[in-house]
Amino acid sequence: MPAVSFQSISKSFVTPRGAFHALRDISLDIEEGEFFGLLGPNGAGKTTLISILAGLARATEGRVSVLGHDVQSDFAAARRSLGVVPQELVFDPFFNVRETLRLQSGYFGISNNDDWIDELLHHLGLSDKADANLRQLSGGMKRRVLVAQALVHKPPIIVLDEPTAGVDVELRQTLWQFIARLNKQGSTVLLTTHYLEEAEALCTRLAMLKHGHMVALAKTSELLAQASTNVLRFKTDDALPALLSAQARVTGRIVQLPAQNAQDIERQLAALRDAGVRVEDVEIRKADLEDVFLNVMARPDEQDAQTLESAI
Structure with missing residues (x-):
């Protein structure tokens, strides 16, 4: 059973100029333990596909499952299996970092999670910011908190939508070391990024989108061999x-x-x-x-x- 399965996914939006087809008949399986890359230019449909996976958008056609759980009909089980780091910076300005992670744990029914929270803070370089209010953090630090929130319930599938956009080199290195470690321990990773050197170094298999179509799907080594x-x-x-x-x-x-x-x-x-x-x-x-x-x-x-x- 694949970790994530997209089956004939299409997504259309109604606009004043008529229907806009953001995704057209996307089908692919991501296997458990895989480090999978989703590439494409701006507007190719990557974030739309991830939004459908996360339950933030509904596909016009097709079906998505997470570890066998349909993201629409069995959404609770599907979402418990996902840890999603969004592209946008989203945070609650009324809590400090540790409080934010404790609240996030509570959303998944997890209590007494401080040991894992401390480990996340350590590996993401946030230990000295644990008691800082999120309003006081830089953009790069806020993005580290987003990663910690996505991982706080130890999801088997980690979804990273442009996680290093606009952040410093130190965070990029720290993040990839930690994510690579989790992947080696069995976590499945789905990554979208415009930093192609990251995708080449990390991803074992890649899909490329263009204008809502999937135009390539192969192992990274095979794509490079074709060049x-x-x-x-x-x-x-x-x-x-x-x-x-x-x-x-x-x-x-x-x-x-x-x-x-x-x-x-x-x-x-x-x-x-x-x-x-x-x-x-x-x-x-x-x-x-x-x-x-x-x-x-x-x-x-x-x-x-x-x-x-x-x-x-």
């Missing part, structure tokens, strides 16, 4: 020649060019030299998950459907 290209990376302050500019990914001074083989790299360097482009810090690297993601998102929808069908 046979290398990447020529360098820094420059000069304008690229038109032929290279059309295929380049530029971030500030950093330019990245896909290259199938050594001959491609030689031609690119020659084109840069002939155009008088001055380059620094030249390196060649293997394609990573960001390269794979961009390639998948750039494909026409028809090609996405064929690729997904062959993957499944």
Whole structure:
């Protein structure tokens, strides 16, 4: 039995311009103990799918189950199995951190939970903030409290919706060390993130959404293996020649060019030299998950459907 099962999930909203289809026929199973990543650009439908899983929204079509419990007809059992960290910062300004976690424990009928609360505070770097009112905390600290709230009832399934958005490096490292430990102990983790290096390092399997469609579903290693290209990376302050500019990914001074083989790299360097482009810090690297993601998102929808069908 899968930890989470999405079966033909569709979700539509009524707008002044007509029906908006946020999700279209999404079907996937997440196995117990899996670290699963859900990727996609803004507006792809990731948060909508998680809202349906958490019972915050109702699917127009399809069914979602959590450890065999339907999220609509058996919602109490389904929600006890989930620990959801939302994307938005939500907090009660009238309580301190420890009181907040005790109240959250009470929602699940758990009393005398201070030992586990102390462990959460320790692993999330909140021990010295236990008696601080939530209004006094920074945004990053509030997000740590959200994670602790999601974990306070020891859920077997942890759902993280952009948990490290806008937070510092220390929190990211602390959080992932703790979540990875829980995953090794048997917890199932569902993660959405725009930090693709996190997804590549943590997730054993990935699904990618685009315009409400699922366009990729495979093991992370398989997706990376499909990316046979290398990447020529360098820094420059000069304008690229038109032929290279059309295929380049530029971030500030950093330019990245896909290259199938050594001959491609030689031609690119020659084109840069002939155009008088001055380059620094030249390196060649293997394609990573960001390269794979961009390639998948750039494909026409028809090609996405064929690729997904062959993957499944």
